[in-house]
Amino acid sequence: MGFQTPQYKLSKLLEQAGNGTIQLPDFQRGYKWDEERVRSLLVTVTLGHPLGVLMLLQTGNDQVRFKPKAIEGTPPEAGQESPDLLLLDGQQRLTSLYQSLTGSGVVDTEDTRKKQVKRRFYIDIARALEDPARRDEAIVTMPGDGIERTNFGKDIRLDVSTPDKERVHGFFPFRLVYDTPGQLDWLWKFPGATGDGAARMALIHRFQAEILTPMQSYEIPAIELDRSTTKGAVATVFEKVNTGGLPLNVFELLTATFAGDAAYFAQHGDDFRLNDDWQLTDQVIAAHPVLHGIRNTDFLQAVTLLVTAHGKSFTSARKEDVLRLELSDYLAWADKVRAALVWVAQFLRDEHIHRARDIPYPTQLVPLAVIRVILGEEADVYGVRNRLRQWFWCGILGELYGGATETRFARDVDQVPGWARAGISGNTDVPVPATVSAATFAESRLLSLRTRQSAAYKGLHALLMAQGAKDWRFNKSFDYTQYLALDVDIHHIFPKKWCNDNEVPRNLRESIVNKTPLAAKTNLLIGGASPATYMRKLETAAGLDSDELDAIVGAHLIDTKALRHADFEAFFLARRRALLGLVEQAMGKRAQQDVEAGALTGGEEAPEAFADEADDPEDTDVIVSVVSS
Structure with a gap:
């Protein structure tokens, strides 16, 4: 993986976003910034302060075929172009800047109550030139139609809905910062405070010199990953850089990779949508509440374990191997894993684990589902099922699924099926799985x-x-x-x-x-x-x-x-x-008796914190639900 660290003029970034040269990979979530964050971003730009680093990925990479999507608010034709760069980090900032600084300047955002609203942003010229230290007060937010109303919308407090009204109030629209013809026309017609021509020109020149010209030359640093970058490297770098947003996971990366699968498109005439396929799994989970803790990344790990166990030299559920999944391999195993989840739910019910919160180790359900796929209907044969139960409870009571789970996943998928089958064949040469042999429990x-x-x-x-x-x-x-x-x-x-x-x-x-x-x-x-x-x-x-x-x-x-x-x-x-x-x-084995007979305490007790316990109910005539006492 190679990279460079160029400085991009903001004006160039806006141009590239608008013509589709820069787009987003399909895994990126939607635009979510609220109006105050957008306003603060514009304050930062007007002051010339840094707003952070963007991360870009060059396209044309054989290893990373992410399906692109246009930045929200750009023209429809932008999404029809093949981008040169994909924006991995900086979506919220660049989207905010594009919507507020181009076109109508109307931003689709949300207010403090999380209600979706449309907003315009202005510079109060007089305030902006008074004192740079108070520049924050000069950046004004207005409703999308430019009219601020009071008294439940009956009265108008401020109206800047037309260029003439903007000039009357001295509110310069951010939408014109990079629109030179529009900007000059607006400023030429702008009245001075006294109506004096010389004073007006002096104010315009000062506003251009102190505010507009620095904004027009504003630059943003970037990390630009080259075409040799792998999906795993993209995930790692993204996690390190994307501290302000939600962390990227393998599901989002594969969503974009699968959507860009050319062979699938050639066969079906449409892109494969991993999110749509996940809805099928989600329906299974919804029908069995005990499975409610299963995540889409767990499902991908299960598929990867099956793919690697049947076609690779090693079994794995590591992130980098999940990211190597081919769409054809995913499609070969996804339905089988979904069917196995129904069996897993019944297995848990048979073991009297009825709610998702009561599952000792949710992670253990991943290899359990995979083992069911490998064993098929044999998993319900008495001798096989007994050994599966033993493995399941050794993992729980031996407390072996609390860490390094990816390694244990692979080991159990390799070892448990053959050992479980030996429960009916009587083959004593099959080694006992490490999870069973290593599990211990002490009386203490x-x-x-x-x-x-x-x-x-x-x-x-x-x-x-x-x-x-x-x-x-x-x-x-x-x-x-x-x-x-x-x-x-x-x-x-x-x-x-x-x-x-x-x-x-x-x-x-x-x-x-x-x-x-x-x-x-x-x-x-x-x-x-x-x-x-x-x-x-x-x-x-x-x-x-x-x-x-x-x-x-x-x-x-x-x-x-x-x-x-x-x-x-x-x-x-x-x-x-x-x-x-x-x-x-x-x-299925002896426990360690490390407490002296007749002694209430002893042995090596683990230093666990006590949970707060509710007092026992004392008034039995009052009908209440006591959850824990």
């Missing part, structure tokens, strides 16, 4: 899992529901329908108030060991009471005898005898052992 981790920010915390919440736990009051399983209908969340077993009253250490009170999934109304009924009290209350409210209730509560891996005696220590020790067994069952 149960003591430090205290907030829903942790993947393992969310995972245990789901595992408890999946292994048969029911709500204590309604005796209903936590399937998808009941989970939503009952407003289920994870709540304290020994209530927060009881723990505080009985001086239970905060780290034990907030541990996952003292949490379990319950309906909001069940948690409300429990309130802040002692378990010895609320268990009797539950029997009456639910119409259950003590044995029936003990069976329901016991399915949450709770020692009900300790609970009914409000024996926190016995309860905590028994449930910690039971939860450790649940973890071992899900991971």
Whole structure:
């Protein structure tokens, strides 16, 4: 990649934007600046201050075939030309300058309330010449028709809707700064403050010398990338330079690349629109709320993993490899990934993960979808599915998908399908995937899992529901329908108030060991009471005898005898052992027992921050929804 750093006259940039010599790549988002930012930009130009660097890319690059689009506000014919340069950074500034300094000077912008408006911009000549330090006050914004109204539009406060009226008020329009004939005509007819001809000419000469001439020679520095620049380099440079706008991602880059695919156009007579294709994926996501966290870049990573796994020497989901995607490869796999996402949603539901916010590692869904594509219907065969579950839970409980995910994506796509198939073939020579073999869980981790920010915390919440736990009051399983209908969340077993009253250490009170999934109304009924009290209350409210209730509560891996005696220590020790067994069952391996038997604390606890917890509800006659207590 080579580049140069030329200085462009603003007048030349406006000319190139207007004739289509400079255009935007198709990935650039729309024009978004509000009127105050446009006004401030014009102040900067009138003062001769720098407004930042533009970044341009030379066209004619075999590696970067971005589809161009004209800058907003330019003539229709500008978009019909083949540009010499693509504007990668500086769209908002150049669009603002083009619309305010050419043509009618009317800018399509928005006001402080984000309402779309049309605005013109003027220089108050008298104020502009008084004091350069107060130049900001001399740059005036007016409605697009040049008339400022008050009293809900009934009265006119200021009217500069015609050149004559502009001259009467001494408001020089920015649209004429680079229009020499129009500018001279406007100034020639401009009256002096006293009507004296000599005074008028002196004012005109001073305005030209101090304001207009410096503006006409104003220059903007640029970084101009040459034709050898790759898409990856464009993305990297853009991210470094584009600090004022939204960061560029691979989806926007590929949108422009695919739109410029000549072979597709020759076959279909139209450009491929990646955004339109993404709408098909978005429909799948909309139909399955648990998938709502999946982004368009995740989808592209899944496609790239499949493309590289089937046609390259290595499997990859790195950005630079996503950017190398050919449209034909994308089209070969996109529909298969979409179909796999439906399967992923059902897989999550089977594991009792019902909402997007409850997914331990959203990133893990990328390789999960890819593995489903590779395995096809075999993914639902009992022996294969069991191994997929083991891999899934090893990733979560081993907390392995929190960093360096692109490398893990590729490794799992290479290793998991063959190992999963060995679950029915019985082939013992297939190596265990690294995510399974490397996953470990220590008993002490149960003591430090205290907030829903942790993947393992969310995972245990789901595992408890999946292994048969029911709500204590309604005796209903936590399937998808009941989970939503009952407003289920994870709540304290020994209530927060009881723990505080009985001086239970905060780290034990907030541990996952003292949490379990319950309906909001069940948690409300429990309130802040002692378990010895609320268990009797539950029997009456639910119409259950003590044995029936003990069976329901016991399915949450709770020692009900300790609970009914409000024996926190016995309860905590028994449930910690039971939860450790649940973890071992899900991971298919022994956990590390690093807490001394009979000790409430020990081992190496991870230093996690506590989340703010709501107080337990105390007035059970008030019907409210308690989300977390």
